[in-house]
Amino acid sequence: MRSSENMNITIVAPYCSLPSEPHFNRFWYLAELLSQSHDVLLITSNFKHYDKSFRRPEDAESASQGRLKVMLLEESGYGKNVSLDRVKSHHVFVKHFEQWLNNCRPGEQDVVFSAYPLIATNLLLGEHKARLGYKLIIDVQDVWPESFSSVMPFLKKIPHNLLPFSSRANRAYRYADALVAVSQTYLDRAKEANPNVPGEVVYIGADFPKLDAAPAKDFGDDKTRFFYLGTLSYSYDVETVCKGVRKLLDDGENVELHIMGGGPDLDRLKQYACDGIKF
Incomplete structure (x- = not known):
């Protein structure tokens, strides 16, 4: 060697x-x-x-x-x-x-x-x-x-x-x-x-200097926002997350879910799209 x-x-x-x-x-x-x-x-x-x-x-x-x-x-x-x-x-x-x-x-x-x-x-x-x-x-x-x-x-x-x-x-x-x-x-x-x-x-990571350099976004309100970034497939139970956010919305909670990704479950999950769940 x-x-x-x-x-x-x-x-x-x-x-x-x-x-x-x-x-x-x-x-x-x-x-x-x-x-x-x-x-x-x-x-x-x-x-x-x-x-x-x-x-x-x-x-x-x-x-x-x-x-x-x-x-x-x-x-x-x-x-x-x-x-x-x-x-x-x-x-x-x-x-x-x-x-x-x-x-x-x-x-x-x-x-x-x-x-x-x-x-x-x-x-x-x-x-x-x-x-x-x-x-x-x-x-x-x-x-x-x-x-x-x-x-x-x-x-x-x-x-x-x-x-x-x-x-x-x-x-x-x-x-x-x-x-x-x-x-x-x-x-x-x-x-x-x-x-x-x-x-x-060694966890799957990210380019931290690039993340640190990105300016923080202030939405200017008290809404709690959730973000999912990843594959939409059988490996990840995003549907249960959508159902949970729907229930929170029905209960009057000020929340919002943003789903960013693609995959075989995308079309099926889009049935949950509403003002509080965005694709």
Whole structure:
């Protein structure tokens, strides 16, 4: 392994956003930060999860800068987040990722920082780790298969270690030389399988200097305003929030809910739109 002052670092993040795209992303932030001192390869998909469209090869070229290079791996794409097409698309991505790994030579990477999920990419990284000689850091963004219960509620009644794919998840976690997670709950889950490696919670953050520089808005009244910024889907129970605000309004409370986001539940949630609930 090279000196810690000059390493080859690979970041594997299938759902990463690129600079020309509207979503802030921790993996791009990390890639830019690390490329100030190291050679960084960011591997992501040619398919954009958030708007279901495809990137062009020149998008990778324009995003690459200095010591930071971007590689796009093909997948077939999907229209719905919960669908067989998504399973197929992930399979295509994983096959291309496996081909790339097979062509790597020992010593080309010092550290691989990999998003979880996908399970399969992390299993492949673990299987190739000894041959290629890198340290593997897994960043747990979501807990598969446990999070499938948001789509199939009956899974909540099954102990997580008995869920389908749980043994594969545990094997992926055990390959890590260090663990990162977006919440303590997710880190605890990964550490169940791999308790003796360093672990750190790094919450999904924001550009705080930019937030601090934004002027405060004074609405000039005593109304309490709630703001939701995020995806409108099965993972987040925004409907109950809408019902709660409706009840507060019916009780005469001076409140207002602002919903900023999109997703498959947007049209259904718009039935709650009124003077006190704005989209």
